[in-house]
Amino acid sequence: MSDGLILGIETSCDETGVAVVRGREVLASVLATQTEDHSRFGGVVPEVAARAHVEAIRPLAHLALAKAGVHSDQLDAVAVTRGPGLSGALMVGVAFAKALAWTLGKPLIPVDHMEGHLMAPLIEHEAYAGPAVAVLASGGHSQIVHVRSFGDYEVLGSTIDDAAGEAFDKLARFMGLGYPGGPAIDEASQNGDPDAVTFPRALSDRPFDFSFSGLKTSVVTYLEKAKAAGSLPPVEDVAASIQEAIVDVLVDKTFNAVRETGARAVAGGGGVLANRRLRERLAARADAEGVELYLPTPAYCTDNGAMIAVAAVRHLDEGGAALDIDVDPGLSLA
Amino acid sequence: MKILAIETATPASSVAIGTGTTLEAMSLQVNRRGHVGFLVPAIDFCFRQAGWAPTDVDVVAVDIGPGPFTGIRAGISTAQAIAAAIGAPLVTVGSLTALALRAATGRRRIWPVVDVRRGQVATCPYRPVPGGVVRDGMPEVVTPEEFAALVDSGGDDALVVGDWQVLPESVLRGLHRVKTGRPRYPSADVLLEIAALKAGADEFAGPEDVRPLYLREPDAQINWTDIREEGVWPGATS
Numbered sequence: 264m265s266d267g268l269i270l271g272i273e274t275s276c277d278e279t280g281v282a283v284v285r286g287r288e289v290l291a292s293v294l295a296t297q298t299e300d301h302s303r304f305g306g307v308v309p310e311v312a313a314r315a316h317v318e319a320i321r322p323l324a325h326l327a328l329a330k331a332g333v334h335s336d337q338l339d340a341v342a343v344t345r346g347p348g349l350s351g352a353l354m355v356g357v358a359f360a361k362a363l364a365w366t367l368g369k370p371l372i373p374v375d376h377m378e379g380h381l382m383a384p385l386i387e388h389e390a391y392a393g394p395a396v397a398v399l400a401s402g403g404h405s406q407i408v409h410v411r412s413f414g415d416y417e418v419l420g421s422t423i424d425d426a427a428g429e430a431f432d433k434l435a436r437f438m439g440l441g442y443p444g445g446p447a448i449d450e451a452s453q454n455g456d457p458d459a460v461t462f463p464r465a466l467s468d469r470p471f472d473f474s475f476s477g478l479k480t481s482v483v484t485y486l487e488k489a490k491a492a493g494s495l496p497p498v499e500d501v502a503a504s505i506q507e508a509i510v511d512v513l514v515d516k517t518f519n520a521v522r523e524t525g526a527r528a529v530a531g532g533g534g535v536l537a538n539r540r541l542r543e544r545l546a547a548r549a550d551a552e553g554v555e556l557y558l559p560t561p562a563y564c565t566d567n568g569a570m571i572a573v574a575a576v577r578h579l580d581e582g583g584a585a586l587d588i589d590v591d592p593g594l595s596l597a
Numbered sequence: 598m599k600i601l602a603i604e605t606a607t608p609a610s611s612v613a614i615g616t617g618t619t620l621e622a623m624s625l626q627v628n629r630r631g632h633v634g635f636l637v638p639a640i641d642f643c644f645r646q647a648g649w650a651p652t653d654v655d656v657v658a659v660d661i662g663p664g665p666f667t668g669i670r671a672g673i674s675t676a677q678a679i680a681a682a683i684g685a686p687l688v689t690v691g692s693l694t695a696l697a698l699r700a701a702t703g704r705r706r707i708w709p710v711v712d713v714r715r716g717q718v719a720t721c722p723y724r725p726v727p728g729g730v731v732r733d734g735m736p737e738v739v740t741p742e743e744f745a746a747l748v749d750s751g752g753d754d755a756l757v758v759g760d761w762q763v764l765p766e767s768v769l770r771g772l773h774r775v776k777t778g779r780p781r782y783p784s785a786d787v788l789l790e791i792a793a794l795k796a797g798a799d800e801f802a803g804p805e806d807v808r809p810l811y812l813r814e815p816d817a818q819i820n821w822t823d824i825r826e827e828g829v830w831p832g833a834t835s
């Protein structure tokens with residue numbers, strides 16, 4: 264992989280991320296998180312997200328270059344998330360990146376957000392390459408992807424209702440644990456018993472697709488009944504049990520795909536992959552099956568500019584996109 | 598003083614470059630969803646026509662609204678990136694001012710209108726003075742009926758410009774001593790003139806000024822169709 268110096272911009276959802284990378288080395292990666300802005304609504308509000316991006320983008324770009332010790336003239340390209348994501352949010356990053364690339368006279372490299380997640384493990388794992396199975400899960404997306412090689416993907420399965428992170432958010436909110444739900448349930452689960460309550464593992468007929476709506480219904484029903492009966496178990500036990508149900512589904516589906524594809528490597532990305540129990544369980548299973556596991560550190564699991572820049576390196580020799588490209592909120596891998 | 602002006606506050610988007618007294622090149626399109634695809638190619642076109650390089654620019658001017666936010670944010674993000682990359686200062690211009698300045702009027706009070714969707718318009722009264730206009734109030738977002746009441750309450754002869762075609766005909770018919778006129782949309786060549794004046798007066802925008810003029814709070818409704826609003830966990834509602 265070449266050593267191009269790339270500025271990567273990510274604004275597809277509720278994090279404004281800008282990074283400077285050289286090859287797969289991250290020189291700087293900065294983030295303006297909007298968790299506070301959205302927490303009072305219990306979910307990402309598109310208009311709130313777009314408002315925050317437009318204020319954060321320029322100072323963050325400045326900060327990333329300053330931290331990397333790079334002058335904008337030295338850049339080889341500007342990379343940006345083109346989709347999938349919230350259209351008003353994507354538009355801020357794409358407009359900024361296009362204008363920056365044009366002004367600097369550098370190529371503009373549009374990146375698929377999911378390819379960014381899928382390539383993020385490369386930042387810390389030089390050996391990572393296809394064929395591999397990638398499990399990508401966050402508040403906005405949940406997919407299992409067969410990575411034949413970088414650039415050659417097959418989406419094997421995805422959620423048929425809520426994304427995994429959304430399930431965490433909704434259940435955490437229902438339990439009064441706060442937003443965002445993933446970290447809240449992760450935290451509440453620390454001293455909990457994952458076997459305290461057995462919630463259904465919603466395994467759909469299709470081997471790589473998953474669904475979380477049944478789990479949500481069953482948690483709500485369970486809690487209301489238990490409350491009425493005055494027999495609510497400790498909050499940490501319920502949190503741990505919910506987490507275990509979600510983790511079980513993700514691990515099982517991932518390793519179904521490993522079996523199906525014959526891949527000897529598993530990669531992960533997306534905010535849900537920052538979940539400690541999921542990481543632990545993936546590691547144990549990978550170990551048991553003799554499969555390599557490539558997980559980014561939590562900071563590169565959640566949305567960030569570095570993964571966008573790293574995913575762009577591969578496209579550096581292609582000369583960049585035409586200046587009239589627009590956002591593509593519905594973009595999908597392969 | 599070489600100025601690049603970017604205007605995306607309405608379904609029209611336009612780019613103009615010039616000095617404030619001369620227009621060198623301009624590009625315009627009307628497409629309410631096309632701002633991001635249009636802007637950089639249009640800027641590139643203008644610079645090629647005029648033989649300018651990005652680094653020639655002394656000031657970047659951008660319309661901050663009011664108007665539909667998505668387009669305005671595309672314009673602001675574009676202006677921010679160019680200004681950052683060449684180290685040029687920014688000047689902000691309001692869409693209503695840009696409309697009022699182009700309104701041909703004798704002594705009528707000018708009421709520019711920008712469609713901000715959801716059945717509302719943004720407006721603000723302007724008074725013609727020799728060589729320009731003076732703002733006579735604060736921009737606000739109103740319903741068509743509220744707009745009619747505002748215009749009527751002035752009691753003066755009035756000229757309504759901008760996107761008045763979005764107002765119901767019944768509202769327009771009910772207005773007395775009022776004419777409607779052009780322009781329908783603000784355009785970047787007007788921004789050049791305003792920017793030249795502002796830059797001449799050192800009225801550059803600080804970081805906190807370069808954001809859309811929203812005039813209303815974001816809609817923040819989460820659709821909790823399948824989950825109850827209230828937590829059931831006793832004592833856990835932190």
Ligand SMILES: [Zn+2]
Nearest residue numbers: 380401533566
């Ligand atoms: Zn993501």
